[in-house]
Amino acid sequence: MTELTLAKALGSGLRRALADDDRVVLMGEDIGALGGVFRVTDGLQREFGHDRVMDMPLAESGIIGMAVGLAFRGFRPVCEIQFDGFIYPAFDQIVAQVAKLHYRTSGSVRMPLTIRVPYGGGIGAVEHHSESPEAYFAHTAGLRVVTCSTPQDAHTMLRQAIACDDPVVFFEPKRRYWTKGKVDETVLDEPGRAEPMGRARVVVEGSDVTIVAYGPLVATAIDAAVAASDEGVSIEVVDLRSLAPLDLDTIEASVRRTGRLVIVHEAQQSGGLGAEIAASITDRCFLHLEAAPARVTGFDTPYPSARAEEHFLPDLDRILDAVDRVLGRANALTGWSQR
Amino acid sequence: MLDSPAGEPPRDELVQLLDPAGTRTEHPLYEPYVADATGERLLSLYEDMVVVRRLDVEATALQRQGELGLWPPLLGQEAAQVGSARALRDDDFVFPSYRENGVAYCRGVEPRDLLRVWRGTSQSGWDPYAVSMATPAIVIGAQTLHAVGYAVGCRRDGVDTAAVTYFGDGATTQGDVNEAMVFAASFAAPVVFFCQNNHWAISEPVGLQAQRPIAERAPGFGIPSVRVDGNDVLAVLAVTRWALERAHRGDGPTFIEAVTYRMGPHTTSDDPTRYVDPLQREEWAGKDPIARLEAYLRAQGVLTEQAEARVAARADEVAAAFRAGCTSLPQPAPLSIFDHVYAEPHAGLDRQRSQQAAYLRSIGEVAE
Numbered sequence: 001m002t003e004l005t006l007a008k009a010l011g012s013g014l015r016r017a018l019a020d021d022d023r024v025v026l027m028g029e030d031i032g033a034l035g036g037v038f039r040v041t042d043g044l045q046r047e048f049g050h051d052r053v054m055d056m057p058l059a060e061s062g063i064i065g066m067a068v069g070l071a072f073r074g075f076r077p078v079c080e081i082q083f084d085g086f087i088y089p090a091f092d093q094i095v096a097q098v099a100k101l102h103y104r105t106s107g108s109v110r111m112p113l114t115i116r117v118p119y120g121g122g123i124g125a126v127e128h129h130s131e132s133p134e135a136y137f138a139h140t141a142g143l144r145v146v147t148c149s150t151p152q153d154a155h156t157m158l159r160q161a162i163a164c165d166d167p168v169v170f171f172e173p174k175r176r177y178w179t180k181g182k183v184d185e186t187v188l189d190e191p192g193r194a195e196p197m198g199r200a201r202v203v204v205e206g207s208d209v210t211i212v213a214y215g216p217l218v219a220t221a222i223d224a225a226v227a228a229s230d231e232g233v234s235i236e237v238v239d240l241r242s243l244a245p246l247d248l249d250t251i252e253a254s255v256r257r258t259g260r261l262v263i264v265h266e267a268q269q270s271g272g273l274g275a276e277i278a279a280s281i282t283d284r285c286f287l288h289l290e291a292a293p294a295r296v297t298g299f300d301t302p303y304p305s306a307r308a309e310e311h312f313l314p315d316l317d318r319i320l321d322a323v324d325r326v327l328g329r330a331n332a333l334t335g336w337s338q339r
Numbered sequence: 340m341l342d343s344p345a346g347e348p349p350r351d352e353l354v355q356l357l358d359p360a361g362t363r364t365e366h367p368l369y370e371p372y373v374a375d376a377t378g379e380r381l382l383s384l385y386e387d388m389v390v391v392r393r394l395d396v397e398a399t400a401l402q403r404q405g406e407l408g409l410w411p412p413l414l415g416q417e418a419a420q421v422g423s424a425r426a427l428r429d430d431d432f433v434f435p436s437y438r439e440n441g442v443a444y445c446r447g448v449e450p451r452d453l454l455r456v457w458r459g460t461s462q463s464g465w466d467p468y469a470v471s472m473a474t475p476a477i478v479i480g481a482q483t484l485h486a487v488g489y490a491v492g493c494r495r496d497g498v499d500t501a502a503v504t505y506f507g508d509g510a511t512t513q514g515d516v517n518e519a520m521v522f523a524a525s526f527a528a529p530v531v532f533f534c535q536n537n538h539w540a541i542s543e544p545v546g547l548q549a550q551r552p553i554a555e556r557a558p559g560f561g562i563p564s565v566r567v568d569g570n571d572v573l574a575v576l577a578v579t580r581w582a583l584e585r586a587h588r589g590d591g592p593t594f595i596e597a598v599t600y601r602m603g604p605h606t607t608s609d610d611p612t613r614y615v616d617p618l619q620r621e622e623w624a625g626k627d628p629i630a631r632l633e634a635y636l637r638a639q640g641v642l643t644e645q646a647e648a649r650v651a652a653r654a655d656e657v658a659a660a661f662r663a664g665c666t667s668l669p670q671p672a673p674l675s676i677f678d679h680v681y682a683e684p685h686a687g688l689d690r691q692r693s694q695q696a697a698y699l700r701s702i703g704e705v706a707e
Contacts, residue, residue: 062518069488104462107679165682245687
């Protein structure tokens with residue numbers, strides 16, 4: 001066990017993946033000498049050479065498209081997209097090629113790509129550097145989409161993503177890069193010790209309300225659980241971990257216990273994962289629900305400028321407001337709806 | 340910048356070894372690359388072109404008869420496809436667009452497998468690894484990047500295999516094709532960019548994509564290029580062999596612009612009478628790739644009546660099997676739509692599959 005930041009845990013995951021399998025290659029802008037703009041790949045080029053850790057020309061579609069060709073040849077490329085808002089030029093290659101080649105070729109061509117994307121807001125960045133585009137990818141058949149909230153998961157899930165024979169879009173919560181935690185780098189050495197990449201996890205047990213969160217907002221949801229317990233409300237927090245596939249079984253089991261569901265994400269609300277989870281859980285747990293599921297999300301606006309982002313991002317108070325709502329207590333939103 | 344085996348000919352020069360009348364011309368630089376192309380070998384190129392044209396015409400007819408949803412004809416491009424494909428080694432890997440049915444035929448794809456995609460029975464007609472040819476990319480130019488990645492992978496694997504990617508004049512506008520050229524140059528990828536400039540991107544003339552000969556772009560990326568008469572199968576064979584030799588030797592990427600003409604529509608859904616000048620089409624009809632090789636082979640005494648009959652019989656035979664193969668393509672099983680979406684189990688999709696299976700059983704359908 002070592003104490004690592006989430007960014008360092010990702011770096012150590014990449015190091016292990018490179019050492020374990022010589023078909024793994026890292027590709028990205030500035031990932032070599034600089035070690036990535038967030039230093040996730042720090043030192044890896046020195047250790048594994050330019051052929052394994054490749055600084056790429058500045059073209060996102062080019063990076064992913066070239067990785068497709070390497071995968072055709074049996075490599076396992078790990079592509080870094082520098083920021084969430086820069087993934088769009090590569091969108092076609094990801095959704096039309098990476099996601100579909102296995103299907104298109106009736107299973108003969110494997111696309112074991114991992115696409116790493118630092119995502120989400122809260123770091124005071126400029127435009128295109130704080131987005132949460134996960135729903136676009138979760139909507140695309142053929143892709144797996146995951147995100148992590150702890151250094152241990154960052155390390156383990158990244159290695160699982162790289163080992164997976166399917167393409168994985170790996171969203172890294174950039175405002176949690178500097179979060180520290182214990183990391184057991186031996187967790188994958190024996191089968192069964194690590195949780196499967198596709199499984200959600202109950203991180204706080206509770207009996208009154210289930211909060212489903214993922215990535216950067218898991219920590220905020222845990223804070224909300226602590227704050228609510230001061231008022232005598234027992235909140236269960238589920239860290240989704242995998243956005244595609246969704247581990248609906250774990251959420252369902254939790255909601256059957258609590259009867260109430262709040263879903264939290266930074267991404268814009270309309271057509272977001274919150275809608276998918278609310279619909280699916282309503283379908284599965286209709287008779288167990290004491291209230292309609294509530295969503296706490298970013299708004300249907302472009303991500304705002306840095307000095308306004310606190311008004312966009314779900315925070316402790318907005319989550320607690322939603323908890324009040326599913327508990328049938330007076331609160332701002334229900335107040336408005338009564339007018 | 341090198342743009343030919345030696346020296347630098349004017350860029351608007353078209354490499355040609357067989358003129359439209361079927362007269363053999365000498366090209367000092369490329370001659371050695373076709374030194375073996377005589378007699379039976381020439382005849383086999385001729386046969387390939389005749390068979391490929393026959394398959395293309397047959398497929399167009401099948402579409403008109405309602406057996407295919409769509410077909411992208413290659414009429415007029417037989418020399419560009421056969422000449423380049425016959426230059427490839429078995430291990431060289433092809434990343435095509437959707438029009439390279441002639442290339443696929445030369446790679447050993449079963450003719451009826453060419454039809455699967457267009458009949459709608461599967462998304463891909465063949466196993467890419469069985470014939471060293473990826474399945475068609477329909478998004479314009481996307482495949483050029485795949486070729487670069489594959490080529491870089493070949494270098495990493497220490498083999499001298501090359502990747503070859505096919506695309507049209509319209510694709511040269513796409514970002515991916517330009518990115519592919521940057522990446523290929525940056526990583527000295529053993530890749531051949533084979534552009535079939537057939538003068539049309541559906542209805543848009545090549546002039547809307549390019550103000551200068553397309554081959555001129557590649558040197559700007561640091562990639563040697565050559566412009567070849569795409570209706571001259573010998574010249575195409577020669578320049579492709581030259582480009583592949585560079586790739587196999589480790590000299591990096593090469594760009595070939597094969598100047599040809601799409602004599603038919605973009606696809607069977609297209610109506611070229613709305614935009615093609617009949618005079619231009621007629622002019623190109625006079626440069627027909629098969630007619631000129633035929634004239635040459637006749638003059639050489641290689642294409643005897645007997646040989647001609649043999650080629651015709653072969654085309655008939657392939658066409659008949661092609662047609663029979665088309666209508667016998669199996670209907671996909673209902674639940675096959677769920678197959679191969681993922682390589683590993685996927686909870687959400689598995690649930691949908693079993694729900695759909697239960698539904699099909701409930702209405703008396705066999706769920707497979």
